[in-house]
Amino acid sequence: MTDWLISIEGTQTGHHMALGLALMAAFLHAVFGALQKGRHDPWLTRGAIDGSYCVMAAPFALFVVPWPEPHMWPIFAGAWVIHSIYKLLQAAAYTKGAYTVVYPVVRGTGPLFTVVGAYLIFNESFNTVQWIGVLVLMAGIFGLALYNLMYLQTERDTLRAALGLAVLTGVLVAMYTTFDAYGIRATANPFTFLAWFFMIDGFLFPIIAYRRWHRMEDxxxxxxxxQRGVFGGVIAFLSFGAIMMATRLDKVGEAAILRETSTVFAALIGWLVLKETVGPRRVMLMMLIAAGAVIVEFGG
Structure with a gap:
């Protein structure tokens, strides 16, 4: 399978495969975000998830896939730092704000910076129609943030902090998407990067979560x-793994933006599962974000 995946990189088949992987990542990432924001403390949930996928990835990293080339170790170190900061910011944002407030801003802010990074690092460019799609997506994001500031009545005291943290988290999303795309392209076997990434990435948050759990009165x-951690670990493999593979098979910017259709899934999950009040205006703004992503994909 590895040889076949490598053989379709940059081809039309690879483009279609990347499209499917990005859409799968969109849905699963919305599920992943809802898991972290669910009934447990976001820091504890993230620790359980990271510990689970670290343990699950270890046998594959150590005994199944080829070992990383020497030049990969600095790349893994960089990925660990970027992802650690991202997860710290995301957990803090979920602590301050509702899932349907934080998630769309996080996921919508990242693509603009990812497009810029893809241009600088991978020499990717967008045409006029695709840039219109980026502007539509950004209009939905900032419209949603403005709506929340004006009309959301709950969590008013922490809303500005939640939105600020969400924007910062979005910047880190762009950084890890671009850096991971560089990393997965830097090794001969993409599954080597995935297995070692998940094993290394899972070390920090279980420690943070344990210390937080130990200090809790209840x-x-x-x-x-x-149980939630194991389920989330499987979702993480499929979601993050899919988008990383998509960025190896096809353009980084397009894959990153198409993934942001996850905002639609996030709205449905927040409404149906987490019982958060969404409302028709916020749904329309989330749909605008998704529409921008679609324009980018099919305008290319």
């Missing part, structure tokens, strides 16, 4: 938390 039961 700590949640470990069993249900770890």
């Amino acid at each position: 700590s949640p039961a470990v069993g249900p938390l770890m």
